[in-house]
Amino acid sequence: MQETPKGLRLHIGIFGRRNSGKSTLMNALIGESVSIVSDQPGTTTDPVEKPFELAPLGPVVFIDTAGLDDVGELGALRVRKTREVLERVDVALVVVDADGLTETENELIATLREAQTPFAVVFNKGDLAEPPAGQLVQLAAENIEAVAISAHEQRGIDRVKEALFRQAPEGCIEDPRLIGDLIGPGDLVVLVVPIDLGAPKGRLILPQVQTLRDILDSDAVGLMVKERELASALARMTDTPKLVVCDSQVVNKVSADTPPGIRMTTFSILMARFKGDMIGLAEGAGAISRLKPGDRVLIAEACSHHALADDIGRVKIPRWLRQYAGGHLDIDVRSGKDFPEDLSPYALVVQCGGCTVTRKQILVRQYRAARQGVPMTNYGMAISVSQGVIERALECFPAALDAYQRGRAGA
Numbered sequence: 001m002q003e004t005p006k007g008l009r010l011h012i013g014i015f016g017r018r019n020s021g022k023s024t025l026m027n028a029l030i031g032e033s034v035s036i037v038s039d040q041p042g043t044t045t046d047p048v049e050k051p052f053e054l055a056p057l058g059p060v061v062f063i064d065t066a067g068l069d070d071v072g073e074l075g076a077l078r079v080r081k082t083r084e085v086l087e088r089v090d091v092a093l094v095v096v097d098a099d100g101l102t103e104t105e106n107e108l109i110a111t112l113r114e115a116q117t118p119f120a121v122v123f124n125k126g127d128l129a130e131p132p133a134g135q136l137v138q139l140a141a142e143n144i145e146a147v148a149i150s151a152h153e154q155r156g157i158d159r160v161k162e163a164l165f166r167q168a169p170e171g172c173i174e175d176p177r178l179i180g181d182l183i184g185p186g187d188l189v190v191l192v193v194p195i196d197l198g199a200p201k202g203r204l205i206l207p208q209v210q211t212l213r214d215i216l217d218s219d220a221v222g223l224m225v226k227e228r229e230l231a232s233a234l235a236r237m238t239d240t241p242k243l244v245v246c247d248s249q250v251v252n253k254v255s256a257d258t259p260p261g262i263r264m265t266t267f268s269i270l271m272a273r274f275k276g277d278m279i280g281l282a283e284g285a286g287a288i289s290r291l292k293p294g295d296r297v298l299i300a301e302a303c304s305h306h307a308l309a310d311d312i313g314r315v316k317i318p319r320w321l322r323q324y325a326g327g328h329l330d331i332d333v334r335s336g337k338d339f340p341e342d343l344s345p346y347a348l349v350v351q352c353g354g355c356t357v358t359r360k361q362i363l364v365r366q367y368r369a370a371r372q373g374v375p376m377t378n379y380g381m382a383i384s385v386s387q388g389v390i391e392r393a394l395e396c397f398p399a400a401l402d403a404y405q406r407g408r409a410g411a
Helices: 023-031 072-086 103-114 133-141 159-168 208-217 225-236 248-257 267-275 278-290 314-326 361-372 381-386 398-409
Strands: 011-016 047-056 060-065 091-096 119-123 147-149 188-192 221-226 244-246 263-266 296-301 331-337 348-351 374-378
Touching: 011 072, 011 331, 023 091, 023 159, 023 361, 023 374, 060 374, 060 381, 072 314, 091 159, 103 119, 103 225, 133 147, 133 267, 147 159, 159 361, 188 225, 208 221, 208 248, 208 267, 221 225, 221 374, 225 244, 225 248, 248 263, 248 267, 248 381, 263 267, 263 381, 267 278, 267 361, 267 374, 267 381, 278 348, 278 361, 278 381, 296 314, 314 331, 314 348, 314 381, 331 374, 348 361, 348 381, 361 374, 374 381
Parallel strands: 011 060, 011 091, 091 119, 119 147, 188 221, 188 244, 244 263, 296 331, 296 348, 348 374
Antiparallel strands: 047 060
């Protein structure tokens, strides 16, 4: 990945006054000593660039810069070079020391806003002092993301990475194909869509529409049936379908009605790849086999909606997981942006398909769970595990199937 051309990497600039801890922060983000660190202000003279692989953003370039408050004739040249870096970064980190925001940082923030460059404010040196409370309130009121850390103590570095994920421009995390790479022109794909209380009146849900559109974009043929008509529809076909995709809630019946020679999966499993890190979610699904009575599970819904009597996230999945675990599980349900910072109380996180949010948002949640050692999967994989058909549903994705088996083994 270090061979990725610099022009194709996301450029992340680190800015601030002299001795605010910019170089220490860059070294902490990368995990090695790249920039020289000293208590002497002005140690960094010219911009220091370091290519790096920052999951899940991918290949990036971190740029450590000289202090914007440098003085003297040579200092003015350094400041000019730093301002030149401002013009070519995709995301900026504004590093503030224990004194808090000064006129220098406020001018920098104004410049970044004028250039429409996304940024986050990093209150560093938390080992010396807490950020001024009034400044935190003011930044929040202006919808500016701020995090408090101590780069010297390696404390809060993960929060900086999460801030970078959130601030990164849309499109820097490229969305994979939903289904197009699994099929070819002229292939027949059968979509199994139940029409029940959970189905919106007069329309299909977004993952079904997106899947059908990707089939058409691939010059393939899409056929939609309800689960009750699948067996008879397959029996009447002269061409063997390349793939059968179903709603997760009917995966057990669809698996039984689909002949072994025909691959099948679910819309939600397709969404696991389209909206998140499929390998990580599959490995998290393997952890379901280790659930035991008394464990605590988080159900995370990306959107807020009116809960139905037999709601998939609030009723069905909890019921299936309890049956699978053989006893009571403590289930917490969070919706919308209400995703906990601390996931350590949970044995498992089950995230919805994420059709209403960006891939970046799901990846940030996965990253948070992974760094806290908490397995995370999604609705479709959890349902397929509880119904005993996960291995068949992952046949299209050998790497994900291997990850599931690793997760099941606790590897």
